[in-house]
Amino acid sequence: MRILTLLLFAFALPAQAALNIFSTVPEWAALAQEIGGDKVKATAATTALQDPHRIDARPSLIARARNADLLLATGAELEVGWLPVVLRESGNPRIQTGQPGYFEAAAFVRMLDVPGKLDRAGGDVHADGNPHIQTDPRNFLVIGEALAARMALVDPANADAYRNGYAAFAERWRGQIRRWEAQAAPLKGIAVVSQHKAWAYLYDWLGLREVATLEPKPGIEPSVAQLARVRDQAAASRPRMVIRAAYNSARPAEWFAKEAKVPAVVLPFTVGAPAADDLTALFETTKQRLLKSLE
Amino acid sequence: MIRPSLIVLAASGVLASFPAAADTDLQALRAEIAQMKQAYEQRIAALENRLVQAESTSTQAKAAAEQAATRAATQTARAGDGKASAFNPEIGLVLQGQAKRMQDVPERMVSGYWPAGHDHGAEKRGASLQHSELMFAANIDPGFRGVARFAVTGAGEVEVEEASVSTLGLGNGLSVRAGRFASNIGYENARHPHEWDFADATLMQKVLFGAEGYRQDGVQVKWLAPTPFMLQFGAEFGRGANFPGTDRNKNGSGAGALFAKTGGDVGASNAWQAGLSFLNTSAADRAAHFEDTGGVEAESFFSGKSRTAIADFVWKWAPNGNASDRSLKLQTEVFRRTEQGTWRCDDADPANATTCTGGVALGDLLTRQTGGYASAVYQFMPKWRVGYRHDWLGKGSKSFDAMVFNLLDAGNHYFADFKPRKDSVMLDWSNSEFSRLRLQYARDRAMMGVTDNQVTLQYIMSLGAHGAHKF
Incomplete structure (x- = not known):
């Protein structure tokens, strides 16, 4: 028993050093780290190579939620299949929904693809709209502002550091957005095909036109017959590329690329994917790969 | 201008x-x-x-x-348009049905084991409706959450599977639950039939608690240790009315359970969980059918203590932890049950006299039994999974007075010197996470003298609220 108690203290003490932030997806952990610097320790429950819709409420996630001071989620039902179990099992009152320690990014941005009709015949539709809000860098400004305020609320001792951290991030980020927008100007109006409906915000930002998706319905893996149908339907709109996320299975996009004779573009989708070590690299790589496929 | x-x-x-x-x-x-x-x-x-x-x-x-305006607007819109109906609980309905081909075995049972609990018609031949599960859940206020599940059987009976309230984070890793709930002992027990990887319950679950598993009417307290890997301890106190116990009309706790669970990740691709559980309960006149020495149906009643220990282990693998393409799940549980008490026998039907007429004491009964199962389920491409499960039960040891055979037929399955076995293979296809079709073949040798080749075709569909699933 004494050994157990010692172990518990050994593990419990370091957690006090910095604000312990537990994010469901890597992008909000990266944003929190940008804002908080060494005042926070932000980790993510998932990686860029995992499908954020399909995560198990793994024992390790429950253990990490137990010790978190602030939980960051995307919301809009992205984590509905596992986060409720993790929150309930954690026994941590600070991060329950409705508490200051529970932060939902989707509450602060303008949502796209909000369904007019809620029917699962439409696939895995999200009532609040498309949850993949991290594909538009402008969303990081509004979410970051709200997040810095929330971090200040949860950890008032470092409120100034978070405010300054956000101000520095926002200034740098605005400059980068202007630069990316200028460089990505040739992408405006380009017709593309996506594997999953994951890029609504990216397309909205850069002016790309989605003419088809490979998944017949969101979250439903396409069969070859369905892929052939998409190829025939999309042919008239002359798509220039087919886009998938690093975590998506490669087969559908590669099949389509070969059939339609267009490049298959793998975008990082979030922080931690190959060539996307941080938020800046995420959009830099996204822009570069899109431009390269136009050549 | x-x-x-x-x-x-x-x-x-x-x-x-x-x-x-x-x-x-x-x-x-x-x-x-x-x-x-x-x-x-x-x-x-x-x-x-x-x-x-x-x-x-x-x-x-x-x-x-x-x-700013859209932000404000979306926030008010998400708050539910100010309608009273926005506070309606999450509602989910699971529809389940099957067609099963198997032998017509009268009084099907697991040889060597005291017949346990009930089973919602999973053992019917031909097409049958399995139970439909209706679920309501919502946060009650900032402190509590409530869940109710009703199982409606094909025959139209409604059963309260779960009706419980739990705390929403008491702090320090503590949580408390009260009401009726599936006990957290073992791994499979707390999982609902629509979450099972095979069409039917394990032999272990059937002999320990009945196919529907062990439910408590009582209180559960759990504590999660502040460790970087999961370490959880829990205790349950309940009425203990369900098999292997009986409703004993007493004050205080009728069944106590203790469990400890631990788990973690190995790299990004592997996750595991292991647990150890104990259930301690008592039975008073727990009934089972027996044949007397003349082949007439009599009834036996056990009164005494029942103790069960379960060890469980689950390992999940997916490349980089991304289970959408391929994944593997290995799962195993083993148990040991000890029962000690006295038993007696009597007529099952007053009109048919047996050697037990008037009630005869059979003396002491002490049993020790062990068994378990191991299964592997592999998703080899999106939507498709195959699985294999092996079920085994030991014949265990039973000690009782030899005079019992003066009253009860030694040929009763309960006395069989037999090791029940079952092997199952299944293939399932899920169009989405809300629907599943399954084909299963099982070679069932749970009953001495019967080798039953069973084929099951099953559907499981979920409507409504998107339930979150446990590991």
């Missing part, structure tokens, strides 16, 4: 209607007009410039205002 250009236009119009003007005058006028025009154009350009600047600042301000 428009006015200066209009003046210029008007002036040139007037001039054009003056045909009699002299050439020189005309030249001078033209020069003057050109000058005016130039001056005006410069002023217009300057004005336009200022306007563009003003516009851009106002667009920025407008954009910011719009963003």
